[in-house]
Amino acid sequence: MTCRKAKKLIPLCAGDDLRPRLGTAVRAHIDACLSCRKELGEYRQDLTRLKTAAKAESVPDWSEGEWRALAARFKPAAPGEKGPAFLAQPRWAAASVLGAFLGLVVLAVLFKGPMGGPERVATAGRTDQAAAVRKQDVVSMTMVSQETGLQIVWFLDKNFEWKGDEN
Amino acid sequence: MRMNETEKELVEMVLSGRTEAFEPLVTPYRQPLLALAYRLTRNREEALEVAQEALLRAFRSLARYDVSRSFRNWLFQIAANEARDRFRKRTREKAALENAAREEPSSSAPEAGRERREIRSDILRCLAVLSPREREVFVLRDLEELDIKETARTLDCSSISVRVNLSSARRKLREEIRDNFPYLEE
Numbered sequence: 163m164t165c166r167k168a169k170k171l172i173p174l175c176a177g178d179d180l181r182p183r184l185g186t187a188v189r190a191h192i193d194a195c196l197s198c199r200k201e202l203g204e205y206r207q208d209l210t211r212l213k214t215a216a217k218a219e220s221v222p223d224w225s226e227g228e229w230r231a232l233a234a235r236f237k238p239a240a241p242g243e244k245g246p247a248f249l250a251q252p253r254w255a256a257a258s259v260l261g262a263f264l265g266l267v268v269l270a271v272l273f274k275g276p277m278g279g280p281e282r283v284a285t286a287g288r289t290d291q292a293a294a295v296r297k298q299d300v301v302s303m304t305m306v307s308q309e310t311g312l313q314i315v316w317f318l319d320k321n322f323e324w325k326g327d328e329n
Numbered sequence: 330m331r332m333n334e335t336e337k338e339l340v341e342m343v344l345s346g347r348t349e350a351f352e353p354l355v356t357p358y359r360q361p362l363l364a365l366a367y368r369l370t371r372n373r374e375e376a377l378e379v380a381q382e383a384l385l386r387a388f389r390s391l392a393r394y395d396v397s398r399s400f401r402n403w404l405f406q407i408a409a410n411e412a413r414d415r416f417r418k419r420t421r422e423k424a425a426l427e428n429a430a431r432e433e434p435s436s437s438a439p440e441a442g443r444e445r446r447e448i449r450s451d452i453l454r455c456l457a458v459l460s461p462r463e464r465e466v467f468v469l470r471d472l473e474e475l476d477i478k479e480t481a482r483t484l485d486c487s488s489i490s491v492r493v494n495l496s497s498a499r500r501k502l503r504e505e506i507r508d509n510f511p512y513l514e515e
Contacts, residue, residue, distance in 0.1 A: 173495070173496040173497075177495070205499065208499075208502070209471065209499065212455070212506070213471060215452055216368075219451070221364035221367055221368075222373045222377070224359055224380075229359065232385075233352045235388075236349075236351045236352060237348055
Protein backbone atom coordinates (compact mmCIF):
# COMPACT_ATOMS: atom_id res chain seq x y z
CA MET A 163 0.00 0.00 0.00
CA THR A 164 1.24 3.49 -0.85
CA CYS A 165 1.25 6.48 1.49
CA ARG A 166 -1.24 8.23 -0.77
CA LYS A 167 -3.76 5.43 -0.44
CA ALA A 168 -3.10 5.00 3.28
CA LYS A 169 -3.66 8.71 3.97
CA LYS A 170 -7.07 8.49 2.32
CA LEU A 171 -8.01 5.70 4.70
CA ILE A 172 -6.49 7.12 7.88
CA PRO A 173 -9.64 9.05 8.95
CA LEU A 174 -11.56 5.77 9.01
CA CYS A 175 -8.63 3.87 10.52
CA ALA A 176 -8.62 6.41 13.39
CA GLY A 177 -12.01 5.13 14.54
CA ASP A 178 -11.38 1.49 13.60
CA ASP A 179 -14.05 1.77 10.93
CA LEU A 180 -12.29 0.02 8.07
CA ARG A 181 -13.34 -3.43 6.95
CA PRO A 182 -11.06 -6.05 8.54
CA ARG A 183 -8.99 -6.91 5.46
CA LEU A 184 -8.43 -3.29 4.48
CA GLY A 185 -7.72 -2.37 8.08
CA THR A 186 -5.01 -4.99 8.26
CA ALA A 187 -3.40 -3.68 5.08
CA VAL A 188 -3.47 -0.07 6.32
CA ARG A 189 -2.05 -1.00 9.73
CA ALA A 190 0.74 -2.96 8.05
CA HIS A 191 1.66 0.15 6.07
CA ILE A 192 1.38 2.43 9.09
CA ASP A 193 3.64 0.20 11.16
CA ALA A 194 6.31 0.72 8.55
CA CYS A 195 5.68 4.40 7.73
CA LEU A 196 6.55 7.11 10.26
CA SER A 197 4.67 9.88 8.43
CA CYS A 198 1.42 7.94 8.22
CA ARG A 199 1.77 6.75 11.80
CA LYS A 200 2.11 10.36 12.94
CA GLU A 201 -0.96 11.40 10.96
CA LEU A 202 -2.99 8.52 12.36
CA GLY A 203 -1.98 9.53 15.88
CA GLU A 204 -3.10 13.10 15.26
CA TYR A 205 -6.46 11.97 13.86
CA ARG A 206 -7.02 9.77 16.88
CA GLN A 207 -6.17 12.60 19.25
CA ASP A 208 -8.52 15.00 17.47
CA LEU A 209 -11.29 12.46 17.52
CA THR A 210 -10.81 11.78 21.21
CA ARG A 211 -10.82 15.51 21.98
CA LEU A 212 -13.99 16.04 20.00
CA LYS A 213 -15.71 13.22 21.83
CA THR A 214 -14.51 14.49 25.18
CA ALA A 215 -15.62 18.03 24.40
CA ALA A 216 -19.00 16.73 23.21
CA LYS A 217 -19.49 14.80 26.43
CA ALA A 218 -18.47 17.78 28.52
CA GLU A 219 -20.65 20.33 26.78
CA SER A 220 -24.10 21.05 28.07
CA VAL A 221 -26.91 19.92 25.86
CA PRO A 222 -30.48 21.06 26.34
CA ASP A 223 -32.93 19.04 28.37
CA TRP A 224 -36.70 19.08 28.55
CA SER A 225 -38.32 21.31 31.07
CA GLU A 226 -40.82 19.41 33.18
CA GLY A 227 -43.65 21.40 31.62
CA GLU A 228 -42.55 20.55 28.09
CA TRP A 229 -42.29 16.89 28.96
CA ARG A 230 -45.69 16.80 30.71
CA ALA A 231 -47.31 18.51 27.72
CA LEU A 232 -45.83 15.95 25.37
CA ALA A 233 -46.64 12.99 27.61
CA ALA A 234 -50.28 14.13 27.66
CA ARG A 235 -50.34 13.62 23.89
CA PHE A 236 -49.42 9.95 24.28
CA LYS A 237 -52.77 9.25 25.90
CA PRO A 238 -55.59 9.68 23.36
CA ALA A 239 -55.41 6.47 21.32
CA ALA A 240 -53.36 3.33 21.35
CA PRO A 241 -51.20 2.76 18.29
CA GLY A 242 -53.15 -0.41 17.49
CA GLU A 243 -56.48 1.41 17.56
CA LYS A 244 -55.80 3.97 14.91
CA GLY A 245 -58.42 2.88 12.44
CA PRO A 246 -58.60 0.16 9.85
CA ALA A 247 -55.69 -2.25 9.69
CA PHE A 248 -54.90 -1.45 6.06
CA LEU A 249 -54.01 2.10 7.10
CA ALA A 250 -51.16 0.66 9.15
CA GLN A 251 -49.61 -0.91 6.05
CA PRO A 252 -46.59 0.74 4.46
CA ARG A 253 -47.25 3.39 1.84
CA TRP A 254 -45.80 1.26 -0.92
CA ALA A 255 -48.36 -1.46 -0.19
CA ALA A 256 -51.24 0.99 -0.44
CA ALA A 257 -49.76 2.43 -3.63
CA SER A 258 -49.42 -1.06 -5.14
CA VAL A 259 -53.04 -1.91 -4.38
CA LEU A 260 -54.20 1.38 -5.87
CA GLY A 261 -52.03 0.85 -8.96
CA ALA A 262 -53.37 -2.67 -9.47
CA PHE A 263 -56.94 -1.42 -9.14
CA LEU A 264 -56.37 1.35 -11.68
CA GLY A 265 -54.69 -1.14 -14.02
CA LEU A 266 -57.71 -3.43 -13.84
CA VAL A 267 -60.02 -0.52 -14.58
CA VAL A 268 -57.95 0.43 -17.65
CA LEU A 269 -57.87 -3.17 -18.87
CA ALA A 270 -61.60 -3.51 -18.35
CA VAL A 271 -62.20 -0.39 -20.44
CA LEU A 272 -59.79 -1.46 -23.19
CA PHE A 273 -61.01 -5.06 -23.50
CA LYS A 274 -64.66 -4.64 -22.83
CA GLY A 275 -65.51 -5.61 -26.46
CA PRO A 276 -67.75 -3.83 -28.99
CA MET A 277 -69.76 -1.10 -27.41
CA GLY A 278 -73.52 -0.89 -27.75
CA GLY A 279 -73.52 2.26 -29.86
CA PRO A 280 -76.54 4.09 -31.18
CA GLU A 281 -76.65 2.17 -34.50
CA ARG A 282 -76.50 -1.17 -32.72
CA VAL A 283 -79.13 -0.10 -30.26
CA ALA A 284 -81.38 0.98 -33.09
CA THR A 285 -80.88 -2.35 -34.88
CA ALA A 286 -81.61 -4.22 -31.72
CA GLY A 287 -84.76 -2.20 -31.28
CA ARG A 288 -85.93 -3.05 -34.79
CA THR A 289 -85.25 -6.76 -34.26
CA ASP A 290 -87.28 -6.77 -31.09
CA GLN A 291 -90.18 -5.07 -32.85
CA ALA A 292 -90.05 -7.56 -35.76
CA ALA A 293 -90.02 -10.47 -33.32
CA ALA A 294 -92.95 -8.96 -31.54
CA VAL A 295 -94.85 -8.61 -34.83
CA ARG A 296 -93.92 -12.19 -35.80
CA LYS A 297 -95.16 -13.45 -32.48
CA GLN A 298 -98.44 -11.72 -33.10
CA ASP A 299 -98.75 -13.40 -36.55
CA VAL A 300 -99.83 -16.60 -34.81
CA VAL A 301 -102.49 -16.66 -32.16
CA SER A 302 -103.56 -19.70 -30.22
CA MET A 303 -106.86 -20.30 -28.52
CA THR A 304 -107.44 -23.10 -26.04
CA MET A 305 -110.78 -24.51 -25.07
CA VAL A 306 -111.03 -26.86 -22.10
CA SER A 307 -114.14 -28.90 -21.50
CA GLN A 308 -115.07 -28.80 -17.80
CA GLU A 309 -116.95 -32.02 -18.04
CA THR A 310 -114.47 -34.25 -19.85
CA GLY A 311 -111.19 -32.30 -19.42
CA LEU A 312 -110.74 -32.31 -23.18
CA GLN A 313 -108.42 -29.56 -24.44
CA ILE A 314 -108.74 -28.10 -27.92
CA VAL A 315 -106.11 -25.66 -29.11
CA TRP A 316 -106.60 -23.60 -32.24
CA PHE A 317 -103.73 -21.89 -33.97
CA LEU A 318 -104.76 -18.95 -36.11
CA ASP A 319 -102.76 -16.52 -38.22
CA LYS A 320 -103.12 -12.78 -37.93
CA ASN A 321 -106.14 -12.98 -40.21
CA PHE A 322 -107.70 -15.54 -37.89
CA GLU A 323 -107.43 -18.26 -40.49
CA TRP A 324 -107.21 -21.72 -38.98
CA LYS A 325 -103.69 -23.31 -39.00
CA GLY A 326 -104.22 -26.53 -37.08
CA ASP A 327 -105.10 -27.83 -33.66
CA GLU A 328 -103.83 -30.15 -31.00
CA ASN A 329 -105.33 -31.81 -27.99
CA MET B 330 -27.67 -2.80 21.99
CA ARG B 331 -30.78 -4.98 22.03
CA MET B 332 -34.05 -4.22 23.67
CA ASN B 333 -34.23 -5.33 27.29
CA GLU B 334 -37.05 -7.33 28.83
CA THR B 335 -38.60 -4.36 30.61
CA GLU B 336 -38.80 -2.44 27.35
CA LYS B 337 -40.38 -5.44 25.63
CA GLU B 338 -43.02 -5.65 28.31
CA LEU B 339 -43.71 -1.92 28.06
CA VAL B 340 -44.03 -2.15 24.28
CA GLU B 341 -46.49 -5.03 24.62
CA MET B 342 -48.48 -3.08 27.19
CA VAL B 343 -48.74 -0.07 24.89
CA LEU B 344 -49.73 -2.24 21.96
CA SER B 345 -52.41 -3.92 24.06
CA GLY B 346 -53.97 -0.52 24.70
CA ARG B 347 -52.31 0.59 27.94
CA THR B 348 -50.91 3.77 26.47
CA GLU B 349 -49.73 5.04 29.84
CA ALA B 350 -46.83 2.58 29.48
CA PHE B 351 -45.35 4.64 26.65
CA GLU B 352 -44.03 7.38 28.90
CA PRO B 353 -41.86 5.07 31.06
CA LEU B 354 -40.73 3.39 27.85
CA VAL B 355 -39.31 6.59 26.35
CA THR B 356 -38.32 8.48 29.49
CA PRO B 357 -34.77 7.02 29.58
CA TYR B 358 -34.22 8.32 26.04
CA ARG B 359 -35.78 11.74 26.30
CA GLN B 360 -32.51 13.53 27.00
CA PRO B 361 -30.33 11.58 24.50
CA LEU B 362 -32.99 12.11 21.86
CA LEU B 363 -33.10 15.85 22.46
CA ALA B 364 -29.29 16.00 22.47
CA LEU B 365 -29.18 14.19 19.12
CA ALA B 366 -31.80 16.53 17.67
CA TYR B 367 -29.86 19.52 19.01
CA ARG B 368 -26.64 18.39 17.35
CA LEU B 369 -28.42 17.75 14.07
CA THR B 370 -30.44 20.96 14.00
CA ARG B 371 -28.09 23.16 16.08
CA ASN B 372 -31.07 25.04 17.45
CA ARG B 373 -32.74 24.36 20.76
CA GLU B 374 -36.31 25.19 19.76
CA GLU B 375 -36.11 23.22 16.56
CA ALA B 376 -34.47 20.33 18.38
CA LEU B 377 -37.37 20.29 20.81
CA GLU B 378 -39.85 20.17 17.94
CA VAL B 379 -37.89 17.38 16.25
CA ALA B 380 -37.71 15.34 19.46
CA GLN B 381 -41.42 15.86 20.17
CA GLU B 382 -42.43 14.86 16.68
CA ALA B 383 -40.10 11.85 16.78
CA LEU B 384 -41.67 10.62 20.00
CA LEU B 385 -45.20 11.13 18.68
CA ARG B 386 -44.31 9.29 15.50
CA ALA B 387 -42.79 6.49 17.54
CA PHE B 388 -45.99 6.30 19.58
CA ARG B 389 -48.15 6.14 16.47
CA SER B 390 -46.02 3.54 14.71
CA LEU B 391 -44.98 1.38 17.64
CA ALA B 392 -46.82 -1.54 16.06
CA ARG B 393 -44.22 -1.52 13.27
CA TYR B 394 -41.25 -1.52 15.63
CA ASP B 395 -38.96 -4.53 15.18
CA VAL B 396 -38.23 -5.75 18.71
CA SER B 397 -34.96 -7.34 17.60
CA ARG B 398 -33.56 -3.81 17.21
CA SER B 399 -32.35 -1.41 19.83
CA PHE B 400 -35.22 0.82 20.87
CA ARG B 401 -32.86 3.76 21.29
CA ASN B 402 -31.56 3.39 17.73
CA TRP B 403 -35.09 3.14 16.41
CA LEU B 404 -35.94 6.44 18.14
CA PHE B 405 -32.74 7.95 16.76
CA GLN B 406 -33.72 6.85 13.27
CA ILE B 407 -37.10 8.57 13.55
CA ALA B 408 -35.49 11.73 14.94
CA ALA B 409 -32.83 11.80 12.19
CA ASN B 410 -35.53 11.42 9.54
CA GLU B 411 -37.57 14.18 11.12
CA ALA B 412 -34.57 16.51 11.33
CA ARG B 413 -33.70 15.79 7.69
CA ASP B 414 -37.27 16.44 6.54
CA ARG B 415 -37.31 19.73 8.38
CA PHE B 416 -33.95 20.71 7.00
CA ARG B 417 -35.12 20.06 3.43
CA LYS B 418 -38.33 21.96 4.00
CA ARG B 419 -36.49 24.87 5.53
CA THR B 420 -33.95 24.85 2.72
CA ARG B 421 -36.70 25.12 0.16
CA GLU B 422 -38.56 27.81 2.05
CA LYS B 423 -35.58 29.94 2.89
CA ALA B 424 -33.37 29.43 -0.14
CA ALA B 425 -33.19 33.11 -0.87
CA LEU B 426 -32.31 33.98 2.71
CA GLU B 427 -29.56 31.38 2.85
CA ASN B 428 -28.06 32.56 -0.43
CA ALA B 429 -27.76 36.04 1.03
CA ALA B 430 -26.17 34.66 4.18
CA ARG B 431 -23.63 32.60 2.24
CA GLU B 432 -22.42 35.67 0.42
CA GLU B 433 -21.21 37.20 3.65
CA PRO B 434 -17.41 36.97 3.54
CA SER B 435 -16.95 36.33 7.26
CA SER B 436 -19.11 33.24 7.23
CA SER B 437 -17.40 29.91 6.75
CA ALA B 438 -20.51 27.98 7.68
CA PRO B 439 -22.82 26.64 5.00
CA GLU B 440 -25.80 27.78 7.00
CA ALA B 441 -25.49 31.20 8.52
CA GLY B 442 -28.15 33.70 9.55
CA ARG B 443 -30.55 32.26 12.07
CA GLU B 444 -28.25 29.49 13.24
CA ARG B 445 -25.28 31.71 13.90
CA ARG B 446 -27.20 33.44 16.66
CA GLU B 447 -28.08 30.11 18.24
CA ILE B 448 -24.72 28.46 18.28
CA ARG B 449 -22.96 28.65 21.59
CA SER B 450 -21.10 25.37 21.70
CA ASP B 451 -17.71 24.74 20.09
CA ILE B 452 -18.82 21.31 18.97
CA LEU B 453 -21.84 22.73 17.24
CA ARG B 454 -19.73 25.36 15.55
CA CYS B 455 -17.36 22.65 14.37
CA LEU B 456 -20.30 20.68 13.03
CA ALA B 457 -21.33 23.67 10.95
CA VAL B 458 -18.62 22.89 8.42
CA LEU B 459 -20.19 19.53 7.64
CA SER B 460 -22.89 18.80 5.14
CA PRO B 461 -26.16 17.53 6.63
CA ARG B 462 -25.32 13.94 5.75
CA GLU B 463 -21.78 14.18 7.11
CA ARG B 464 -23.15 15.68 10.30
CA GLU B 465 -25.68 12.88 10.72
CA VAL B 466 -23.02 10.25 10.19
CA PHE B 467 -20.49 11.90 12.51
CA VAL B 468 -23.01 12.51 15.29
CA LEU B 469 -24.37 8.98 15.19
CA ARG B 470 -21.06 7.16 14.76
CA ASP B 471 -18.66 9.26 16.81
CA LEU B 472 -20.80 11.08 19.35
CA GLU B 473 -23.59 8.54 19.87
CA GLU B 474 -21.20 5.65 19.21
CA LEU B 475 -23.40 3.56 16.96
CA ASP B 476 -21.42 1.12 14.82
CA ILE B 477 -21.17 1.51 11.05
CA LYS B 478 -23.89 -1.02 10.32
CA GLU B 479 -26.35 0.49 12.77
CA THR B 480 -25.54 4.00 11.56
CA ALA B 481 -26.31 2.88 8.01
CA ARG B 482 -29.56 1.34 9.14
CA THR B 483 -30.54 4.41 11.11
CA LEU B 484 -29.88 6.68 8.15
CA ASP B 485 -31.33 4.22 5.64
CA CYS B 486 -28.20 4.18 3.52
CA SER B 487 -25.35 1.78 2.73
CA SER B 488 -22.30 1.10 4.89
CA ILE B 489 -20.18 2.40 2.03
CA SER B 490 -22.03 5.70 2.09
CA VAL B 491 -21.52 5.91 5.86
CA ARG B 492 -17.78 5.30 5.52
CA VAL B 493 -17.41 7.86 2.73
CA ASN B 494 -19.26 10.54 4.68
CA LEU B 495 -17.53 9.65 7.94
CA SER B 496 -14.10 9.92 6.36
CA SER B 497 -14.99 13.26 4.83
CA ALA B 498 -16.47 14.52 8.11
CA ARG B 499 -13.40 13.60 10.17
CA ARG B 500 -11.10 15.21 7.62
CA LYS B 501 -13.10 18.45 7.61
CA LEU B 502 -13.36 18.53 11.39
CA ARG B 503 -9.64 18.06 11.82
CA GLU B 504 -8.99 21.01 9.52
CA GLU B 505 -11.62 23.07 11.29
CA ILE B 506 -10.12 22.37 14.72
CA ARG B 507 -6.65 23.29 13.53
CA ASP B 508 -7.81 26.47 11.82
CA ASN B 509 -10.46 27.80 14.18
CA PHE B 510 -10.48 25.84 17.44
CA PRO B 511 -6.84 25.24 18.34
CA TYR B 512 -7.69 25.32 22.06
CA LEU B 513 -9.65 22.10 21.60
CA GLU B 514 -6.33 20.46 20.83
CA GLU B 515 -4.86 21.36 24.17
